Amino acid sequence: MILVLSGTQDGREIVSALRQKGCQVMASTVTEYGKFLLQEKDDVLVIDGGLKPQDLEELIIIKGITIVVDATHPFAVQVSRMAVDICSSMKIHYVRYEREETVLTPQKEGVVWADSFPEAAYKALEYQGNIFLTIGSNHLEEFCQVIPVERLRTRVLPQSKVLAKCEKLGFHPSQIVALQGPFSLELNKELYLKYQAGVMVTKDSGKIGGTEAKVAAAMELGIPVIMVKRPAVLYPVVMQEKDQLIEYVLQTEKEET
16 A cells, blocks of 8 residues: 655645556545545545654554655655654655755845745845735744734635634734635736735745746746745655656555565
């Protein structure tokens, strides 16, 4: 049995590709919505709600997992590190699918890189006007601790728990853009203009995460960009091509039988 740590479009595509190859696959995702998206396309067993170390260990034993494919978001580092450690200790094959990084250079005019979300928050303070956040909801606290909330505008998923979190942090409805992306260049531009962005803060989620379109829209409008770099994780096996990953999994499964 193959376990795909999912919750991303990449993960869903990998699950579908493995199923088409006749593999026995199950998946995990943090959210119920992620579970819905996986099962909408494929008849596959999905564990939602996130996995703690003990949960993953028990799942590997009970379901006879032989390969773990980590297709989580580039910023879901805690899950990745947990999976690497457990697979190593239990002698289970682990392979990471890592989407390509955003094609930018630190010297690109108008783009400032930050090593962390707190650093990005302090850098954002250096700019005038509204601070438009396109980082999701997981790291909003770091910005609210540094920046007066009335200066912030945030684009988040339209989920009740996410909106409740925003309200708890002090965001008013006029400061929240509740939409599911990724977004086109033109829609990004419209939103930046509507919310009078003085600076845009994002993270390096890659092209599939809409990062390039976010940055391009800001560049066209002359809006500075603060980009949070991906956290460093030492993956034992990493692949950036889905076809190559599928072949690797098939070959590994063949060797296990």
